[in-house]
Amino acid sequence: MKIRILGAGPAGLYFAALMKRLDPSHDIAIFERNPRDATWGFGVVFSDRALDFLRADDEALYRYLTPHLENWPDITIVHNDTAMPIAGNGFASIGRLELLTLLYGYVEQLGVKLSFGAEITTLRQMGEADLVVGANGAFSWIRSENEDRFGTTTDWRRNRFIWYGSTKAFDSLTLTFRETDLGVFCAHHYRYRPDRSTFLVEVEDATWQRAGFATMSPDDTIRHCERVFARDLDGHRIISNHSHWRNFPAIWNERWSFGNVVLLGDALRTAHFSIGSGTRLAMEDAVALFKAFREVGTKDVPAALALFQQQRLPPMKKIWDAANASLRWYEDMDRLVRTLSPVEFAYSYMTRTGRVDHAEVRRRDPALAASYEALRPEVRG
Numbered sequence: 099m100k101i102r103i104l105g106a107g108p109a110g111l112y113f114a115a116l117m118k119r120l121d122p123s124h125d126i127a128i129f130e131r132n133p134r135d136a137t138w139g140f141g142v143v144f145s146d147r148a149l150d151f152l153r154a155d156d157e158a159l160y161r162y163l164t165p166h167l168e169n170w171p172d173i174t175i176v177h178n179d180t181a182m183p184i185a186g187n188g189f190a191s192i193g194r195l196e197l198l199t200l201l202y203g204y205v206e207q208l209g210v211k212l213s214f215g216a217e218i219t220t221l222r223q224m225g226e227a228d229l230v231v232g233a234n235g236a237f238s239w240i241r242s243e244n245e246d247r248f249g250t251t252t253d254w255r256r257n258r259f260i261w262y263g264s265t266k267a268f269d270s271l272t273l274t275f276r277e278t279d280l281g282v283f284c285a286h287h288y289r290y291r292p293d294r295s296t297f298l299v300e301v302e303d304a305t306w307q308r309a310g311f312a313t314m315s316p317d318d319t320i321r322h323c324e325r326v327f328a329r330d331l332d333g334h335r336i337i338s339n340h341s342h343w344r345n346f347p348a349i350w351n352e353r354w355s356f357g358n359v360v361l362l363g364d365a366l367r368t369a370h371f372s373i374g375s376g377t378r379l380a381m382e383d384a385v386a387l388f389k390a391f392r393e394v395g396t397k398d399v400p401a402a403l404a405l406f407q408q409q410r411l412p413p414m415k416k417i418w419d420a421a422n423a424s425l426r427w428y429e430d431m432d433r434l435v436r437t438l439s440p441v442e443f444a445y446s447y448m449t450r451t452g453r454v455d456h457a458e459v460r461r462r463d464p465a466l467a468a469s470y471e472a473l474r475p476e477v478r479g
């Protein structure tokens with residue numbers, strides 16, 4: 099089977115690996131516009147459960163990746179000056195470039211052809227193929243030029259965020275919320291290698307407007323954020339990697355393929371970074387598409403693509419809904435920080451997606467559940 103994949107992100111790379119392992123005679127090529135050693139962003143995070151999927155589906159890759167991951171058992175919610183460690187939420191993280199470099203090596207030793215610096219703007223440029231995979235990220239032109247066929251909806255959300263890094267190595271995945279005269283600033287920060295952390299700053303749009311970030315220089319923006327989070331950074335710097343303020347597009351597609359063209363990963367749907375699942379979902383998409391081909395065979399591509407959507411949509415939709423509930427919680431963060439006590443705030447964070455109820459909070463962190471019950475006895479049920 100001749101497979102052409104646009105985009106060497108986690109989705110495209112992992113699908114290529116799975117198909118090549120299924121049948122080494124598959125002719126698989128991936129086109130990536132970036133050079134091999136360049137990427138945007140800093141580290142990505144996987145929840146413990148996100149790694150379980152990998153262990154179940156691909157023990158070899160799990161073992162290949164895990165020595166490179168930073169792990170920690172808890173998350174910490176900082177409500178102004180009160181830090182609330184919350185147990186039972188294990189996470190692992192890795193630099194995005196390191197993850198991609200490991201995956202490049204993994205697919206290349208399987209015999210997949212990788213072309214870097216290959217900006218592709220038309221399907222024809224990839225040549226004839228039995229299957230074309232649009233794994234070219236949230237701003238996929240394969241999707242945007244075929245929105246009617248895919249039934250695409252893009253919901254640009256209100257909050258603004260900027261993906262920075264820091265030289266400080268934080269001890270746990272931490273969400274720090276600091277009230278300022280301009281509004282609440284939130285930092286999502288976690289170590290992804292011994293001397294580096296991701297440091298993503300998110301604010302409500304009104305805060306962003308009041309701060310004047312639209313016209314502030316990149317250096318002044320960093321200095322402003324360093325002042326807001328001075329107590330958290332301990333004298334360490336915020337660092338930029340082409341960092342700029344963005345709004346999050348919540349993307350969904352009713353139909354995932356047409357003819358022999360299919361979308362995968364962020365091109366197919368985006369999940370807000372606050373649930374730490376974008377990379378995991380992209381890789382799970384790859385597993386689902388691979389399983390559809392394994393089941394149907396490679397002769398009837400439209401049938402395999404139909405099975406892919408049928409089997410993948412229900413579990414993906416659940417996580418997508420949770421991600422959207424999470425992003426709405428962040429859109430209300432000014433009110434939540436100002437009106438809730440640290441315990442109520444941490445509890446609200448834990449239950450924000452609707453997938454964690456009081457019994458589950460009690461299972462994960464009995465101390466938090468008990469503190470919350472002391473304030474709200476009615477939750478004991």
Ligand SMILES: Cc1cc2nc3c(=O)[nH]c(=O)nc-3n(C[C@H](O)[C@H](O)[C@H](O)COP(=O)(O)OP(=O)(O)OC[C@H]3O[C@@H](n4cnc5c(N)ncnc54)[C@H](O)[C@@H]3O)c2cc1C
Pocket residue numbers: 104105106107108109110129130131132141142143144216217218219233234235236238239260261298362363364365371374375376377378380
């Ligand atoms: C701010 C932010 C923070 C995030 N944090 C996390 C996190 O903590 N944990 C997590 O799991 N996920 C996180 N994500 C999401 C995660 O990065 C994505 O969900 C994941 O990378 C999706 O993988 P993908 O393979 O679908 O797409 P991508 O990783 O976006 O890869 C697509 C590739 O296609 C290439 N490409 C695009 N157009 C072309 C073209 N025309 N020609 C050739 N190549 C092209 C791009 O260069 C890119 O390499 C975050 C995302 C953002 C924006």
